[in-house]
Amino acid sequence: MTAPESRLLERHLHTLAGQRLLLVNPPADELPTRLRAEGCDLRIFHQDLNAARQLEQRGLAVEYGPWLAPAEAPQRVLLWQMKARAWHALLLDMLQAELPEGTPLWLVGEKRSGIQSSLKPLKKRLGQAEVLDKARHCTLIASRLQAAPSRLEDHLQSQQTEVAGETLRWQSLPGVFAHGRLDAGSRFLLEHLPRPVEGQVLDYGAGVGLLSLYLQQRFQPQRLVLLEPDALALACARRNLPQAHALAGTRLADAPNGLDWIISNPPFHQRQAQSVDVALALIEQAPAHLRAGGRLLLVANRFLPYHSPLSAAFQQVDIVAENPQYRVYLAQ
Ligand SMILES: C[S@@+](CC[C@H](N)C(=O)[O-])C[C@H]1O[C@@H](n2cnc3c(N)ncnc32)[C@H](O)[C@@H]1O
Numbered sequence: 001m002t003a004p005e006s007r008l009l010e011r012h013l014h015t016l017a018g019q020r021l022l023l024v025n026p027p028a029d030e031l032p033t034r035l036r037a038e039g040c041d042l043r044i045f046h047q048d049l050n051a052a053r054q055l056e057q058r059g060l061a062v063e064y065g066p067w068l069a070p071a072e073a074p075q076r077v078l079l080w081q082m083k084a085r086a087w088h089a090l091l092l093d094m095l096q097a098e099l100p101e102g103t104p105l106w107l108v109g110e111k112r113s114g115i116q117s118s119l120k121p122l123k124k125r126l127g128q129a130e131v132l133d134k135a136r137h138c139t140l141i142a143s144r145l146q147a148a149p150s151r152l153e154d155h156l157q158s159q160q161t162e163v164a165g166e167t168l169r170w171q172s173l174p175g176v177f178a179h180g181r182l183d184a185g186s187r188f189l190l191e192h193l194p195r196p197v198e199g200q201v202l203d204y205g206a207g208v209g210l211l212s213l214y215l216q217q218r219f220q221p222q223r224l225v226l227l228e229p230d231a232l233a234l235a236c237a238r239r240n241l242p243q244a245h246a247l248a249g250t251r252l253a254d255a256p257n258g259l260d261w262i263i264s265n266p267p268f269h270q271r272q273a274q275s276v277d278v279a280l281a282l283i284e285q286a287p288a289h290l291r292a293g294g295r296l297l298l299v300a301n302r303f304l305p306y307h308s309p310l311s312a313a314f315q316q317v318d319i320v321a322e323n324p325q326y327r328v329y330l331a332q
Contacts, residue, residue: 004136005080005108006031011133012140013038022074022099024091025082028054036060043074047175049229050250064248066173066231067152068098077145081109081118086155087175087232088118092125093150101147111137152235161210164190166217170208170240176233177207177267185326186265189299190214192321192328197221197297199260202289204252204282205267209237212244215263227255250278252285259290263297268304276304283309286331296331 006029009016017038026032028051032042044062046052052062063069077095082088095105107122107129109115115138122129122143129143152173161168161182172180190211196219203212206226215221224244228234237246247254252262266279279298283306286296296314300306302325310317314331321328 002029002031003027004110005138008133008135008138008140009078009106009108010034011135016040016076019075020072022077024068024077024079024095025051026055026078026080027051028058030058032060033058043071047231049231049248053250064231066235068094070098073100073103076104076106079105079107081107081113081115082175083113084175084179085114086179090152090155090174090232092122093148093155094152096145096148097150099145099147101145103145105143105145106132107141107143108138111139115139115141156236156239163187163214164193164218166214168210168213168217170210170213171236172208173232173236176230176236182210183207183265185299185301186211188321188323188326189263189265189297189328194297194318194320194328194330197261197263199223200256200258200291201225201261201263202227202255202259204255204262204264205278206237206246207233207265209240209244209246211263211265212237213240216241216244221261225255225259227252252282252289255289257289260294261297262286262290262294265299268301276306279304279306280309283313283331287313293332296329298329298331299326300329301325302327 020041023044025046045068046062046064049064052064055062119129126143126146129141132142133140155173156171157180159170159180197215198219198221200223201221203226206212206228209226212224212226226237226244226246227249229250234246234248266282268276310329310331317331319327320330
């Protein structure tokens, strides 16, 4: 499916043709392939490994990470508006820090991303910005970068959270899941752990690593592996749990086998749209990654349809806790 922002940009292929472009966090659709067919020299930077892998499947090279590495300057940057303002600010800081003064910037976004209220602050930040086009509920804004120093570390926020008898001290970055707070579902899970979580443990979709941080403080499992595709969250997880193994991944095949526990508050959104695909794949593949007698511990919104896939994949499934919003499943 082609994202509406890409449809708007396709109206400007004649301007972009033959240019050396930097694409920052683009949707994983056919726009980059179209741009390549127009003779563009593409550099694609992505903070989400899900999208990066989908673009790679289309034969495109993608740089994945939390912050842009220095490289040859592009003739133009295409930036997609992020709904979270602090994340959007981080991306602009990154571009201003890593690209030369005067680099042309095109900012594109859907109405619901808040693009329309971006014009004024962008003008203030960069001295100039104008609307170039509007269509399909999207807006395209043109500006030029002003150079300004910044580092990823400047955006880190330190937090302290009390949960189930532990004090967690941790760091977070804009754009990550539940930035700066412990998600209510994750809190519910930690408050209802059915037994000690020990041995070889995988935290699937670890975010900044709060479930793992709790487990480490409470039970000191023999080995703690965190798997997460969001590069900003992973950067936090590595700071929050320097002794654990934090891996970039999008599927269980990216994690080790022979696990005693898989613990997860799995994602149910991909790029604003609701999707249970990741959780269903986790449930289906978990038994092959667990040692005999191993357990999958999940927290999810009550309305999500996980009970029957869990029963199909595991011998025993218990609901160890539930409230009007969440349910904690233990499958073994
Ligand atoms: C509901 S959040 C939970 C985060 C963290 N465990 C917590 O409790 O705060 C789900 C996490 O799954 C990550 N995620 C998204 N796609 C994924 C995938 N394909 N495989 C694993 N994790 C994924 C998201 O980036 C997000 O950090």
